[in-house]
Amino acid sequence: xxxxxxxxxxxxxxxxxxxxxxxxxxxxxxxxxxxxxxxxxxxxxxxxxxxxxxxxxxxxxxxxxxxxxxxxxxxxxxxxxxxxxxxxxxxxxxxxxxxxxxxxxxxxxxxxxxxxxxxxxxxxxxxxxxxxxxxxxxxxxxxxxxxxxxxxxxxxxxxxxxxxxxxxxxxxxxxxxxxxxxxxxxxxxxxxxxxxxxxxxxxxxxxxxxxxxxxxxxxxxxxxxxxxxxxxxxxxxxxxxxxxxxxxxxxxxxxxxxxxxxxxxxxxxxxxxxxxxxxxxxxxxxxxxxxxxxxxxxxxxxxxxxxxxxxxx
Amino acid sequence: xxxxxxxxxxxxxxxxxxxxxxxxxxxxxxxxxxxxxxxxxxxxxxxxxxxxxxxxxxxxxxxxxxxxxxxxxxxxxxxxxxxxxxxxxxxxxxxxxxxxxxxxxxxxxxxxxxxxxxxxxxxxxxxxxxxxxxxxxxxxxxxxxxxxxxxxxxxxxxxxxxxxxxxxxxxxxxxxxxxxxxxxxxxxxxxxxxxxxxxxxxxxxxxxxxxxxxxxxxxxxxxxxxxxxxxxxxxxxxxxxxxxxxxxxxxx
Numbered sequence: 001x002x003x004x005x006x007x008x009x010x011x012x013x014x015x016x017x018x019x020x021x022x023x024x025x026x027x028x029x030x031x032x033x034x035x036x037x038x039x040x041x042x043x044x045x046x047x048x049x050x051x052x053x054x055x056x057x058x059x060x061x062x063x064x065x066x067x068x069x070x071x072x073x074x075x076x077x078x079x080x081x082x083x084x085x086x087x088x089x090x091x092x093x094x095x096x097x098x099x100x101x102x103x104x105x106x107x108x109x110x111x112x113x114x115x116x117x118x119x120x121x122x123x124x125x126x127x128x129x130x131x132x133x134x135x136x137x138x139x140x141x142x143x144x145x146x147x148x149x150x151x152x153x154x155x156x157x158x159x160x161x162x163x164x165x166x167x168x169x170x171x172x173x174x175x176x177x178x179x180x181x182x183x184x185x186x187x188x189x190x191x192x193x194x195x196x197x198x199x200x201x202x203x204x205x206x207x208x209x210x211x212x213x214x215x216x217x218x219x220x221x222x223x224x225x226x227x228x229x230x231x232x233x234x235x236x237x238x239x240x241x242x243x244x245x246x247x248x249x250x251x252x253x254x255x256x257x258x259x260x261x262x263x264x265x266x267x268x269x270x271x272x273x274x275x276x277x278x279x280x281x282x283x284x285x286x287x288x289x290x291x292x293x294x295x296x297x298x299x300x301x302x303x304x305x306x307x308x309x310x311x312x313x
Numbered sequence: 314x315x316x317x318x319x320x321x322x323x324x325x326x327x328x329x330x331x332x333x334x335x336x337x338x339x340x341x342x343x344x345x346x347x348x349x350x351x352x353x354x355x356x357x358x359x360x361x362x363x364x365x366x367x368x369x370x371x372x373x374x375x376x377x378x379x380x381x382x383x384x385x386x387x388x389x390x391x392x393x394x395x396x397x398x399x400x401x402x403x404x405x406x407x408x409x410x411x412x413x414x415x416x417x418x419x420x421x422x423x424x425x426x427x428x429x430x431x432x433x434x435x436x437x438x439x440x441x442x443x444x445x446x447x448x449x450x451x452x453x454x455x456x457x458x459x460x461x462x463x464x465x466x467x468x469x470x471x472x473x474x475x476x477x478x479x480x481x482x483x484x485x486x487x488x489x490x491x492x493x494x495x496x497x498x499x500x501x502x503x504x505x506x507x508x509x510x511x512x513x514x515x516x517x518x519x520x521x522x523x524x525x526x527x528x529x530x531x532x533x534x535x536x537x538x539x540x541x542x543x544x545x546x547x548x549x550x551x552x553x554x555x556x557x558x559x560x561x562x563x564x565x
Contacts, residue, residue, distance in 0.1 A: 065404055187424055194415050198401045204365045205471070206391035206419040250406055251451065 003252055007260065010248075014263050017270040018045075024277040043166035043230045044269045044287060046174045048237060050181075050223035052265025055238025056245075056258060057185070057223075060196035061216050062126045068239035069109075069224045072130030075235070076137035077108030077221075078228035083144050083155055093169040093229075098177075101229055105221035108133050113217065158232030161288030163273075166230050174226035181219045181226075185258065188212065193254045234269070234288035240299050241265045268295065315343045317475050317507050318364065323373035324531075325359060333359045335531035337373075343474070344505045346497060348518035348539070351528035352553055357511040360528070361477045364509070366390035378474060391419035395468035397478040400460065403453060409463050410435060410448040416470035434470045442466050442496060458489035465496060469504070476500075478510040482517070490514070494521040515542070515549075515564050527552050 021044065022037050051069065058067040058074075069075050081104035085091035112133045116125035145155040157164070185192070191212050194202045203209050227234065245261040252260075272291035276284075318341040325334040333356040341347055349357045362368045364375060366387065375382040377393045385393070395416070417431040439445045444462055447455065452463065461481050468476050478497075482490040498521055501508050512518045518525055519539045527535040529552050537545055542564065549564075550557040 060405070063404060190418060190421060190426065193407075193411070194418055196405055197403050197407060197412065197415060198398065200362070200367050201396065201398060201401065203367050203387060204391055204394065204396040205415060206388040208387045246406065251408055253411075 003249060003256075006248060007256075010260060010263055010267070014267045014270070017267055017274060020274045021270045021277075024274060039166045039168060039171060040163045040273075041270075042171045042175070043163045044273055045266045046171065046178055047161075047163075047227040047231045047234060048241075048266035048269035049262040050174070050178050050227045050265075051234060051237040052241040052245075052261050052268075053178075053181070053185070053258065054220045054223040054227075055240075056242040056261050057192070057216055057220050058238070059242055060192055061213055063196060063199075064127055065243065066127055066239065067130075068235070069220060070233065070235035070238060071127065071134060072112055073108045073134035073137055074105045074220060074224045075228055075233045076134050076141065077105040078102070078225045079159060079233050080104055080108075080137050080141055080144075082158070082229065083141060083148075086151060086155075087144060087148055093167060093173065095173070098173050098225065098229060102218075102221050102225040105225050105228075106218055108137055109217050109221055110214070113213070157286070161232045161234035161286045162284075163231050163287065164284065165232075170229050174230050177222050177226040181222050182262075184215070184219055186255065188215070189255050189258075192216070231288075234286075234291070236288075236292045236295055237265055237268060240295050241268060243299065243303075317341050317343055317378060318509075319374075319376040320364075321374040323360070323363065323371060323375065325356075325363060325368065325371040333531055334363075334371075337528070337531070337533055339526065339533060339536065341475070341507055341509060343507050344501055345523040346501050346508045346510065346521060347524045347526060348522035349509060349511045349526050349528065350513065350515055350518060351534075355528045356531050357528055358479055361396070361479055361509065361511055364475075365394055365396035365477050367396070388419055391471070391473075393473055394475045394477060395471040395473045397461075397464045397468050397476065397481060399480045399483060400457065401452075401464065405453075407452045408448065409444070409450050409452055409455070410439075412452045412463055413439065413448075413466045413470055416467040419471060431470075434472075435466075438466050438469045442469075457484040458486075458492070461485065461489075461493060462496065465493070465500075469500060474506055476506055476508045478508065480511050480513065483513065490517060497521065519564065 018041065021041055022033065054069045054074070055067070058069060058072060059065055078101045081101040082091065085097055085100060091097055112130040113126055115129035115133070141159060145152055145159070148155065191207050194205050194207050195209060195212055199209055241264050242261055245257060245264050249257055249260055268291055269287050272287035272294070275294070276287060276290050320337055320339050323334055323337040326332040337360065349360065351357055359368065363371050364382070366382065380393070382390070413435045414427055414431065417427055417434060421427070436445070439448060442462055442465065444466060447459060447463065452460065455463065482493055485493065494517065497508055497510070500506060510522070519542050522539045525537055525539050525542055526533055534552055535545055535548050546557050546560050549560045553560070
């Protein structure tokens with residue numbers, strides 16, 4: 001199928017999912033729409049967009065198709081900052097909070113990267129050290145959740161991802177963040193492409209590898225913070241969506257790939273939201289849970305399918 | 314002959330304390346193919362990566378076109394030197410065309426994208442090397458020989474006076490070995506670039522290179538014209554720690 005047709009279908013699916021997510025259940029009432037559904041819709045859109053993009057960037061930087069902000073500890077880093085700020089009672093949806101969340105995400109991401117650099121620089125190591133950093137941070141989060149009795153339920157919800165806490169202030173910050181990050185990514189697209197081809201080769205093609213990587217880690221932290229401050233930790237999107245887009249749009253330019261990747265990320269979370277509203281109403285099932293269940297099955301199907309084709313070739 | 318690279322008293326050790334290079338002195342000149350040989354682990358690849366600007370923490374002086382290497386930024390080095398690695402494995406799908414186009418990156422400004430003349434350079438070089446038919450294929454799907462030629466094409470569109478190659482033929486059969494070296498010879502004669510190639514196959518090197526440099530224990534132990542190598546059999550047997558008879562059998 002032609003790439004253009006695929007893009008048109010994908011965008012059409014995205015628009016219809018947006019409509020369903022806004023209108024389910026029982027139609028559009030302007031009051032509900034403005035106060036509940038639009039913030040939730042924007043939250044889902046921003047989360048899907050930013051997590052998918054962050055996953056794509058991490059996979060390209062580490063040259064490892066398993067990299068994901070959830071696996072490497074970026075999401076947990078943001079989450080830890082939110083919980084600390086909440087416990088200290090100074091969490092606002094303002095700039096300062098957002099800054100701290102991003103710094104915390106960046107700190108743990110970069111920590112994972114530095115640890116991996118102590119051994120031989122095989123890219124798999126960033127994933128291994130990331131897993132270690134991630135479980136360390138997650139354990140601390142669990143400790144905080146247990147000891148903070150009043151807020152336990154809220155923290156619990158956040159660590160599985162929930163859009164019930166989105167509000168317009170945090171949405172504005174997150175929205176600005178994804179715009180700024182996308183602009184920077186667009187500017188650096190050629191360099192990212194070369195970096196993901198080969199690191200040593202990149203440095204002989206005029207790319208300052210360490211600097212670019214650090215900038216990309218900042219962008220990933222910004223994107224992940226945008227998502228986590230809206231919805232808490234949602235796993236799997238950043239791992240799965242880039243695979244799906246690379247599979248559907250094989251050989252397309254990296255710029256278009258990033259664009260479709262973010263559309264797919266948003267569509268996927270929206271689909272999860274629609275499913276949750278359609279089949280589980282009035283229960284509130286976190287979209288992250290639904291997307292992981294259905295996504296994992298689809299993903300396994302995709303992986304098995306692509307292996308089968310390779311063998312017959 | 315114009316001097317392209319001048320190396321004075323180059324020393325390098327890895328972070329784990331392993332001294333690889335212990336004082337290399339040599340010059341490379343324009344439009345020559347120079348083979349760098351020596352036993353495994355003698356520092357051939359390290360030397361290449363230092364000149365390519367990948368390893369920065371060396372001692373000594375390296376001047377490329379009369380510019381001190383350590384004073385140059387990544388962009389400036391990439392306009393003087395291009396580097397062809399032995400093999401590249403990337404998990405992502407790059408078309409051959411896109412891979413060759415990356416060779417133009419050193420000439421891009423901060424916010425530029427590739428121009429039409431960049432794209433034309435890619436087409437020209439692909440035609441010259443006869444790999445135009447590969448341009449829509451994915452790089453990861455190519456054979457080792459095809460990958461190597463694509464990487465050579467990438468370094469040719471980089472239009473640098475010096476090309477460094479790390480064992481370009483080690484995974485290849487005789488047919489592809491000859492094809493690659495024919496290509497190198499053509500390029501060096503046509504474009505006037507000098508090529509530094511790390512190579513294990515002394516016989517092949519003697520056939521195609523103008524000059525052979527042998528490194529052992531981090532210093533240059535033999536620097537000879539390629540057609541004269543037959544007179545250095547004693548020296549070679551010392552470098553590789555094998556009997557002169559074996560050397561003779563291998564290179565003659």
